[in-house]
Amino acid sequence: MENPSILALALRRFGTGCPPLACRSGWPNSAAIQLLRMLADNGAGLRYHGDFDGEGIRIAAYVLDKTPARSWRMAAADYRAAVARTSHGPEPGRVTEAPWDPDLVQAMTEHGTAAVEELVADVLLEDLAGSARQDRCCGCS
Template sequence: MWSWLEGHPVVAMQPALSDWVAAVRRAGLSGGSVTQTREDLERALKVLAVLPASGIPLPVLAEQTLLDTHALDDGTRCSGLVLRALAAIYDRPSPVDASERRALWEQAGITDDELSSVVLAGGMRVDGDSVVGRVLRLCADAGQPSSLTLRQIRASELTSVPERVWVFENPSMLALALNRFGAACPPIVVTSGWPSSAGVLFLRKLAAAGCELHYHGDFDGEGLRIAAHVIARTGARPWRMSSGDYLAAVADGPPVGRTTPVPWDDELAEHLTRMGTTVSEERVATTLLDELTQRHPA
């Protein structure tokens, strides 16, 4: 059973879950039963497979995945398994009280708030008369960033999207791009660290409309976990996130923190651990923006 868990597609897509797998294994069988333990894990993995969600309430998530609105209530075994897995993904301590559990669910896109969840974009021109399309075009033509709420994204159909969108981890990259390109800025979306519900839904809608998503983030422990998360949940492709890219840019800098393997480069986490130094997006900004110039000539 443990081999099944270690090789499960959800775990394989997010190697940060290896710590969760190890903890589950140490905890042993539920009630001494292999069958019960596997059933519990299958239920938890069903939930993890659809997270982060797009700002839905917890009972809705439970109904959609487990056909029981109370299956993820506080105190249930499934809720505990999922929350501990999320803590591993986001590199946070396991929650010990209601406020910490609520914060962890919110980070995974479980919320009723459609207004505070936002995503930044720039240089995006999307056809159609939806509110998102109009806001994006207006801001792109003015060489300004746009801030889209989850409510706006939910209400908008995206058509005739750009062929490629460049996804960055840090808002400073969008600022640098707008300063350099102005109204000719290539299409960019920013996750602002761990992506919000709005960010995940926006990227998923772009991908569903036929857009290629290319992701770049910081070369540090958390940056790799964010990258793996975005790639697994939106279908984005890693862009200049290889061992070679890291080694070509590494110099003095802050420590990388705890690293975990990533699916697209088996040696990348090892290189970060060995070198021990972060390479931020800002350090390689010129290289990244130069490539955008080549890909999107004025």
């Protein structure tokens, strides 16, 4: 995940039973990428979620390219659901290709609004609750 506030919400909700999470808070440096690769090499399932804005999409593309992570609720349908939760958000900025879902860029261009990760925190936490019940990692990033 991209934003520390989501990590804080997960810790508040799950306490010591919180599923494994990594939060980079923006662009990952080489140490963060190395850590994610090491986690994957040791069996962790890596999934990435971040902001639905131009910068967030570029960060996601970078992380997905440099690690074996898969996108987590970062598809066009997820974006549309997030945008439906807000009456007006900031503009998304320059949006570039999302290799994991070509429809995402079109959806973001059509709506012309960004959706920050905090807007879908409840959805992410429900996914984590399901992974905690199944005792598997869902939210590593």
